[in-house]
Amino acid sequence: MVSHKCVEEVGYKSYLLPANARAPRSARKRRSIEKTISEDDNMCAIDLLATVAGHLSFESGSSIDKLIEDHRVVTQKSVKEEFLEEEKPLMPEALSGENPYQGSLSTSGFSSVINGKVENEADGFSYSGGSDACQVGSFSEDIKPDIDGDALVLDARANVVVSLGSSSRTEVPSIGNCDSHGVRDDVNLFSRDDDENFSGYIHPRVRKNSPRTVPRIGDRRIRKILASRHWKGGSRHADTKPWRNYYLHHQRSYPIKKRKNFDHISDSITDDYRLRTKMHRGSRKGQGASFVASNSHVKLRIKSFRVPELFIEIPETATVGSLKRMVMEAVSTLLSDGHRVGLMVHGKKVRDDNKTLHQTGISQDNTHLDSLDFSLEPSSDMPQLLTSHPSGHASGELLPVCQAANMDNVLESVHHDSALFPSDSLGKNNVTGDSKAMIPVALTELASRPPCRKLKRSEQQQQQAAQRRIRRPFSVAEVEALVQAVEKLGTGRWRDVKLCAFEDADHRTYVDLKDKWKTLVHTAKISPQQRRGEPVPQELLNRVLNAHGYWTQQQMQLQQPETQAQTTEALLLL
């Protein structure tokens, strides 16, 4: 209930100097605000497979659309048919009506899967299949279960390639214009893995001045704990309570902490893929019916990618775009969850990361390529994986999932790829003599999970430290709200600003707002050409500049009134 604080309208330039206006607690010099702030915290999407293979081409990403529009359900063959045949409600009913922070998901919807996992521990994996399982791409008939070690790979081929990424852009959150709080139409994203977690469950949340069951103060902490349970603990080691359900607020889709080593590949997924595609073509020499580039490059193609389960609930009034973003976020969330890539040749797992492809039997003239299987395995040793290859050496190429800056980038890349990749360039290949220009790569199964083991506390903490919130670019509406609040409250009361304008936007902390203001000021000072991301109306930027100038000056005066007096005295003495 903060609206009363901000009831009065603020004139364009008539900033109110609150009675409690105060000087900054410390008179630290604020320098280099102008310093460019890396706006694109981009991270590439699921480039990991591509990275492993060295080459990977993506084609049309229509899969995502299909997934969404058709909500096509593909029934997978499985070694555990009984699980697949069970009908599962699209959404757990237990969520509605409960305190979102404590809501528990009914296990009924997923028990089959979970049971499958538990009861077939030896298999080390579980299917999340079933009629409601979302799948990107489609499978052909030859889904052959293959067990090796702790990961099972489905040799399923499809005709659709999809590139996955993640979106950090979110729908306009509940922006209070200080004096009004609209009905919240927020979403929560649940994640679930094959064990007991939910991935990609998006649940609408409507709240308006409703009593908080959970003290706000505890919000973040609770969230963090839950999140960490899910992302670190829950997904990597067995929980003592197999059926525990986790709740994840939407902003808790923390990706793996980005490592500096990966920065270089994070800028533009689009360009990256385009580059590769072109390189492939350019370097190609017709070595007979070779499917290999001149320099003994092996071309690999991920033909499909299946997502275990993706539960999405979204208001009818939501836009298709937001749905897509949610799906993308959910999917990327899955991928980000500490999986690593496993490679199998002829059903045999290749563990030595330092082996060359050739040594492994993946070469231009080998015949094993059809039996090349990639898998996503849970990596209990993620921390090591992430940190022990600083120079990005051999095994360093086995990068974990990164995240794309925003949906636009991802979609754009998909689009470009499809353009660069005429459908015939692939589809016909299998028929013509040049058939192996592209090698169908077996599908990946996300849901594999080795026998769970408990992590030591130290490990948990290690993983805990690797959390990072997803990037959530401010929408224009949010900027508007922020500007208005700052005009009124000034630049030194972020907590109040938060309460005033972002009370219900749980994912915006006052630090976030402060940071955003920082970037806004910067943005306003640079030329429009240099700005990135969703363009902010110049009018807003002008207000930013004005408010910034005003409050900065205000602060100065509060800060050094005595200095001025002294100066005056000094002058008088002279």
Add this chain to the structure above:
DNA sequence: CTTAGGG
């Protein structure tokens, strides 16, 4: 916990 700034 809040602020302010640097990373």
Add this chain to the structure above:
DNA sequence: CCCTAAG
């Protein structure tokens, strides 16, 4: 966004 020093 994250991390931290400071208050």
